[in-house]
Every structure is written in C-alpha cells, then in structure tokens.
Amino acid sequence: MSYLTLALAKGRTAEASINLLANAGIHFSHLNEDSRKLVFYDDDSMIRLIFVKAVDVPTYVENGAADVGIVGKDNIIEEQPDIYELLDLEFGQCHFAVAGFSGTNLHKDGTLTVASKYPTAAEKHFNRQGIPIETIKLNGSVELAPVIGLADVIVDIVETGGTLRENGLTILEEMEAISTRLIVNKASFTTKSERVHTFINTLKKGWNDVS
Numbered sequence: 001m002s003y004l005t006l007a008l009a010k011g012r013t014a015e016a017s018i019n020l021l022a023n024a025g026i027h028f029s030h031l032n033e034d035s036r037k038l039v040f041y042d043d044d045s046m047i048r049l050i051f052v053k054a055v056d057v058p059t060y061v062e063n064g065a066a067d068v069g070i071v072g073k074d075n076i077i078e079e080q081p082d083i084y085e086l087l088d089l090e091f092g093q094c095h096f097a098v099a100g101f102s103g104t105n106l107h108k109d110g111t112l113t114v115a116s117k118y119p120t121a122a123e124k125h126f127n128r129q130g131i132p133i134e135t136i137k138l139n140g141s142v143e144l145a146p147v148i149g150l151a152d153v154i155v156d157i158v159e160t161g162g163t164l165r166e167n168g169l170t171i172l173e174e175m176e177a178i179s180t181r182l183i184v185n186k187a188s189f190t191t192k193s194e195r196v197h198t199f200i201n202t203l204k205k206g207w208n209d210v211s
C-alpha cells in the first residue's frame with residue numbers, strides 16, 4: 001500500500017497538530033523539535049508527513065503533492081485553493097480584523113491604504129463594502145505599518161490583542177473567525193476515498209478523546 005501524504009503547517013500550530021495525530025495513534029519515528037528533517041513516516045497508518053510553511057499547505061494539497069493538509073483558515077481564505085475543507089479542528093483560534101489608530105476613518109476621501117500578510121482577504125473585505133483600497137503586502141510585524149505611516153490600517157490576525165495594544169492600535173472592524181482546518185485534495189477524495197475516510201475517522205476519534 002502506498003503512503004497517504006499529509007502536509008502539516010510548520011509554526012505555532014504544529015505542536016497541537018502533532019499532539020492530535022499522536023492521540024489518534026499516529027506516531028512518526030525520529031520526529032523531534034530540533035530536527036531539520038521535513039519528511040516523516042508512520043508505517044502503521046501508512047501516512048507520510050511533510051512539514052511545509054503554513055501559507056504553502058493549500059498549494060501542496062490543491063496540486064495533489066499532498067492528499068490531505070492541516071492548516072489555518074487564514075491561509076485557506078487567502079489562497080482560495082480548489083480543495084475540500086472537511087473538518088474544523090478547533091485549535092489555533094484567532095480572528096481576522098481591520099486594525100489601526102482609534103478614530104481612523106475607513107470611508108475617507110481617496111484610497112485607503114491597507115497593509116497585510118493577507119492582501120486577498122483584505123481586498124475581499126473592503127470590496128464587499130465598496131471601499132476602494134490599495135494593499136501593501138508585508139510578511140510580518142504588520143502592526144508597524146500604521147505606526148510608521150506606511151498604511152492607514154492593517155488587516156491581520158488578532159488572538160489576545162496584545163500586539164495591537166502594545167503598539168497603540170485597536171480593532172476597527174472584526175472579520176472572520178480563524179481556526180485550524182483539515183483539507184483534502186479533490187482527486188484524492190475520490191480515488192483514495194477509503195484511505196481518506198479512514199484517516200478522517202481516526203483523527204476524529206483522537207480529537208473526541210481529548211475534547
């Protein structure tokens with residue numbers, strides 16, 4: 001039997017994902033935090049785990065390089081991959097928000113400048129309201145943008161609100177709730193239907209056992 005390939009987001013949700021898999025009885029040999037290895041195998045469940053940057057998980061799954069993926073809804077909203085989203089795993093909870101200095105006018109004359117790691121999500125949000133924007137793509141420390149005068153506002157993830165507070169910013173508009181999701185390649189869902197369903201049911205069992 002061939003391996004079912006699972007793409008897992010590196011970064012802050014990786015540990016919770018690994019714990020969920022372990023709880024479901026899926027263990028990868030030689031997996032430890034210090035390792036630089038990117039591919040791991042579990043020969044009992046016949047699952048091959050690949051570690052990729054969170055933003056790249058939808059690409060791997062959409063193209064069939066991975067059959068299934070575990071990734072934040074933020075990256076699904078941003079990348080808009082043609083995949084199935086089958087489970088809300090309920091960890092990595094946070095939300096998207098428009099943020100800036102208190103009192104910032106989002107309906108100002110002219111174009112609002114919006115800095116974000118998520119330019120597509122920002123465009124969609126403001127388009128729905130008929131507000132013209134110019135997006136400035138950043139890759140981190142997004143809260144700096146209004147502080148330093150690079151943009152009027154930001155669209156970013158807010159979890160505790162601590163980063164906004166410490167930089168003198170506030171939420172101007174709440175957006176979508178974000179959490180970690182299980183996604184599946186459309187072809188794999190059909191051609192490897194039994195394997196995919198077995199994996200999902202195993203994962204659900206591990207998940208019910210912890211929750």
Ligand SMILES: Nc1ncnc2c1ncn2[C@@H]1O[C@H](COP(=O)(O)OP(=O)(O)OP(=O)(O)O)[C@@H](O)[C@H]1O
Nearest residue numbers: 010011012013054055072073074092093094157159
């Ligand atoms: N406070 C938070 N900040 C960022 N992401 C969070 C937070 N809470 C939960 N998440 C989730 O964790 C996922 C991974 O976040 P992480 O910051 O590790 O990845 P990243 O954005 O690719 O980071 P980097 O570009 O800094 O490597 C996000 O896609 C999001 O779904």
Ligand SMILES: O=P(O)(O)OC[C@H]1O[C@H](OP(=O)(O)OP(=O)(O)O)[C@H](O)[C@@H]1O
Nearest residue numbers: 140141142156157158159160161162163
């Ligand atoms: O509401 P909080 O609990 O403060 O969390 C939100 C912050 O966390 C994320 O940044 P991250 O730590 O991923 O760093 P980054 O600046 O590299 O994106 C996000 O982009 C916010 O800056």
